[in-house]
Amino acid sequence: MTDCLFCKIVSGDVPAKVVRESAGTVAFRDINPQAPTHVLVIPRAHHATVGDLAAADAELLAEIVREARQVAVDEGIADTGYRLVFNTGAQAGQTVFHVHGHVLGGRGMNWPPG
Secondary structure, eight states, rough: TTTTTHHHHHHHOOOOOEEESSEEEEEEOSOOOOOSSEEEEEESSSSSSHHHHHHOOOOHHHHHHHHHHHHHHHHHHHTTTTTEEESGGGTTTSSSOOOOEEEEEOOOOOOOOO
């Protein structure tokens, strides 16, 4: 996708504060953090939504979740708790249509989350 912001981050055409990389993922700090820790974990391959990714490549989705857990460990929030959020669709708040998991932590989280 030539106009996808996250594809441009993966390719290095757009800078990001990368905190982790794996064979299939890149994790970087959100530019508008909603918690003290707010890191996005994205696949290197373009998939618009988490549902699309689950249907196409369940192992890559599992890699995103494993990397999100490791981000939480690295950030020191794994033991106190963190939230992993996938917004799916515009009405759910997805603004970049390249699947991404938000790793949020470092503060108490309210429920319901919207």
